[in-house]
Amino acid sequence: MTHLDLSAPVEELAKALVDIPSVSGNEDRIADAVEEALRGCAHLEVIREGNAIVARTALGRAERVAIAGHLDTVPIKGNVPGWWTEDGELAGRGSVDMKAGVAVQLSLAAAVAAPSRDITWIFYDQEEVEADRNGLGRLVRERPELVEADFAVLCEPTEGVIEGGCNGTMRAEVRINGRAAHSARAWKGVNAVHRAAPLLSALAARPAEAFVVDGLEYREGLSAVRIAGGIAGNVIPDACVVTVNYRFAPCWTLGEAQARLEEFVASSGLDDYELVYTDLSGPARPGLDAALAASFVESVASTGVAAPRAKQGWTDVARFGELGVPAVNYGPGDPELAHADDERCPADQIRLCRAGLEAWLTA
Structure with missing residues (x-):
């Protein structure tokens, strides 16, 4: 078994985590290492559910905070293993998304034995794959008592800036019908690909909208992300499927966002179509008006980083949002480098995020 030294400098702990391969669905080795290391902390109750590890303090504090991060990565x-660049950056798969953040969690889980709030540390599997395999989602469904909290922090990469809430996302297939014919006699058929033109034109012309939610600006996106139609080079397509992805601001509920998408498609000039949802993931409001969030913002501000901003993508903070738990994203690493073959995270940013969280947990 790989042994993790939780007393090591946090950037070296991050390097040790990067060195453990943990592609989604193959997290056994890293989960074993995390569990073994945490069981050495006498102040923590450690619970394992599959390849998800939960470690909790039980000090009887008035408030409980959940701090979560995923153990898996996209394919190597x-x-x-990882390596250090000349600029002092930790490079390698998962250095940004999100083993630097997990290192911050592990380092503090071991070091902060008497926090000012009770803490639930959550390390989970299979975040980088289909939503129904997500380890945090599994805990929410099967062991909801383990994720109960008054506030939550997800240590996803944010460059050390607090990012409130997240946009919601949905994908829908717009299925358009036609009539097949030989392409030499195209007028005998109805070209389903051509019939998709009004929808594609409407999508191309739609401006990106922005909405301010609890003081943070979220930008929306409504895009065609895939189009499929036709069976051969000499056949008029009798069917076309346009896959549309709607990234929507947290001012809308999931149902309201569906209604907005359906209204848009209906008003595009398209007729004789069917709309089928293939993915529905709700948003999370920023939660920055919660008292715990305000104290967290104040502590992080003391490290000299920028003011909070909106999370433009979707993250697992939405799972906490579904439980009514205000949640933010906060972790080291540039999110634009997540999943890049050359992903890399500055060591000083790892140390900075650790300092920000420690200041808050011990205030």
Whole structure:
């Protein structure tokens, strides 16, 4: 078994985590290492559910905070084990998404034995794959008592800036019918790909909208992300499927966002179509008006980082939002480098995020 030294400098702990391959669905080794290391902390109750590890303090504090991060990565491309660049950056698969953040969690879980709030540390599996396999989602469904909290922090990469809430996301297939014919006699058929033109034109012309939610600006996106139609080079397509992805602001509920998408498609000029949802993931409001969030913002501000901003993508803070738990994203690493073959995270940013969280947990 790989042994993790939780007393090591946090950036070296991050390097040790990067060196453990943990592609989604193959987290056994890293989960074993995390569990073994945490069981050495006498102040923590450690619970394992599959390849998800939960470690909790039980000090009887008035408030409980959940701090979560996922153990898995996207597939490796010659970038494990990790290495240090000349600029002091930790490079390698998962250095950004999100083993630097997990290192911050583990380092503090061991070091902060008497926090000012009770803490639930959550390390979970299979975040980088289909939503129904997500380890945090599994805990929410099967062991909801383990994720109960008054506030939550997800240590996803944010460059050390607090990012409130997240946009919601949905994908829908717009299925358009036609009539097949030989392409030499195209007028005998109805070209389903051509019939998709009004929808594609409407999508191309739609401006990106922005909405301010609890003081943070969220930008929306409504895009065609895939189009499929046709069976051969000499056949008029009798069917076309346009997959549309709607990234929507947290001012809308999931149902309201569905209604907005359906209204848009209906008003595009398209007729004789069917709309089928293939993915529905709700948003999370920023939660920055919660008292715990305000104290967290104040502590992080003391490290000299920028003011909170909106999370433009979807993250697992939405799972906490579904439980009524205000949640933010906060962790080291540039999110634009997540999943890149050359992902890399500055060591000083790892140390900075650790300092920000420690200041808050011990205030």
